[in-house]
Amino acid sequence: MKHQKLLTKFLSNLLILVTILLLSTTTWTIAQEVEDEHEFDYIKGSKKGPSHWGELKKEWAACKNGRMQSPIDMSSHRVRIVPKLGRLQKNYKPQNATLKNRGHDIQVKWEGEAGSININGTDFFLHQAHWHSPSEHTINGRRYDMEVHMVHESSKRNGKSKIAVVGLLYKIGRPDPLLAKLSKYIKRMVDVEAERGIGVIDPFKIKFDGKKYYRYIGSLTVPPCTQGVIWTINKKIRSVSRAQMKLFREAVHDHAERNARPIQLLNKREIHLYGQKPKE
Template identity: 85%
Template sequence: MKHQKILPMFLSYVLILIAILLLSTTWTLAQEVEDETEFDYINGSKKGPLHWGELKKEWATCKNGIMQSPIDMADHKVRIVTKLGKLKKNYKPHNATLKNRGHDIQVKWEGDAGSININGTEFFLHQAHWHSPSEHTINGRRFAMEVHMVHESSKRKGKSKIAVVGLLYKIGRPDPLLAKLSKYIKSLVDTEGERSIGVINPSNIKFGGKKYYRYIGSLTIPPCTEGVIWTINKKIRSVSRAQMKLFREAVHDHAKRNARPIQLLNKREIHLYG
């Protein structure tokens, strides 16, 4: 009888422990909206960027937030600093999948794809996705495309931090990584789906220059969570016109662009390491 009582109690503890472990390893950015039907980028649409904060109470920050992204990095608002230091990257090749999320095209690594170090904190890479045209601007100039490399720190006291590295692209020579992904992207044009794309090395997303902007902002899609550490490389990369066109064709929410409008800076500081 004693063993019969202990066994159910033991199983209960095991189930509780499993639940705790699952919760502790849940990626914060799972909160990013995956369902394309919930919002769009169409100008004048009731589900467009100007109305995101009204569509759900969980998205109110999109309307009421004071640290929203993207922003314009105008020279007269930027403060040059040296203490930020060189961006420390430690990426690893790993298996990945390519997914058409409707509002963007995403590469998601299925395991440990390495990390970046910001102020002594390790942020682990989870996914990268593209916007066209760029979301961030420099001195009011919008570029052809922008990639966001999304990272998350380990949880401390049940919370983790998000860091996004952004790179801007102008029309020019083809981008090597996008050239490698093009056949998979073509198979996902106007189609919801996911494709295994084998081993992808995040280092193939070339940073180039050593100068970068840094500011505190938000996710650029609902729920527009704030407190995101943004790092925008100052060097402008290049993509071909055909690569840009393919990305725009693949995104199937019927919008010609998937870039959120520029948000107010609201006295935030923009630092430029260089």
Template identity: 70%
Template sequence: MKHSKIVTKFHSNLPILVTILLLSTKWTIAQEVEDELPFDYVEGSKKGPSHWGELKKEWKACKIGKMQSPIDISSDRLRLAPKLGRLKINYKAQNATLKNRGHDIEVKWLGNAGTIDINGVNFFLHQAHWHSPAEHTINGSKYDVELHMVHESAMINGKTQIAVVGVLYKFGQPDRLLEKLSKHIKSMVNTEAEKLMGVINPTEFLRRGNKYYKYIGSLTVPPCTEGVIWIINKKIGHVCKGQVALLRDAVHDHATMNNRPLQLHNGRFIQYYDPKKKT
């Protein structure tokens, strides 16, 4: 079986495997909400971003948190951090599902899809999803799509931590990954469907640029959990307008532009790693 192909034949025992995993796999910390009905992205709506922290007590961080995401990655907040080193990525091709969550399109891996190593700690990949327009900005520049690859560490001292790797995209040539997924996304327009996709290789999601930004923030959807490690790849990807239109058509009307507004830095600095810059 070649892992270079994003969709392959199912293993013979996949239905049993999927059932077990869907019933037993749970994140151990506050995770991104799966059901979007309690909130939306509509400006001025009573369920919009400015009111998320009032909708449920578990979501109060959305309103009172001081380390919220997304933010503008501005040059005056950057601190060169050569000791960060290159990202250590150890992903594995693994069975996955494609799901329309109503507020975004998600790829969820059903087994161990590998890890990234941050400061000697392994963070296990769980899922990836897209926001359009992009949520983070760089020196005020806005982008057209943002991919989030969501990871979680093992339990350490009774706690786990989330790490999100983000990739920004601007209009240009079609993205090869979205091209492969497009026919499946089209079948999910305005339906909260979930499809078994067979084996998907996570390395096809991640741009291989060595330069990146790192800061501590939060989830960008309720419950807006803080303490999230953000890794934003400096290398910008390309996506065509048709692919963005498809992502927007597939989700519900209130999420056609599913980007949370920028949040305050509140004194936070952003580490920047460039292998060519030592000081």
């Protein structure tokens, strides 16, 4: 039994490592999310909507042609359980940050080094976090009320770096403490593309325990839809108040009040669930 668990752990880590190595040897380079939200929108049927993102610019072709796109549905029958591989290693630290209304979302950006997470021996450094409402990822077809993406990037090697995103899903319930702190600033930038310093923000205030989480290889969920992103989705659902969710929707531009990209095809990718004991 012990040997079987060790073999399972080895094969799972090997699969992720091989996938990352294959992606790193291709010709693409890491591209950051598009900041100018006027170039695309979330309106169904719009010429700049999600179904047309890949046609708007040559650099955005992956939005249409990519076979490893995000978000996806974490359906139970697609998930492979990988037990007892340990919690996600987080090494965050408080750092000065700014809050920005990017028109299509609200973003917290850390000005200095705010720490990192470690995935298979590689450190990914935290740069920013932003929110989508409703959630982009779904679990067994259920879409939640909000989702935060914590965007990390590794150090460059041979001129290239890799991206890892940690996602948390929220449902309506008690107010979220961090969002409560941000709300007073967001109220001043409703429908205004502005950026303001908000002092020291501790990334640990975005609470995810890292004990049970989904892991798969996907993409950025906004143009240019860059692939090769390592996604970690916390299994535990957090809570957000209805007023907080409403404020985030009101603050962005009208075409992004519901700023969730539609679910993408899995295309035979594996989804791992870490820390969940297999059924007897």
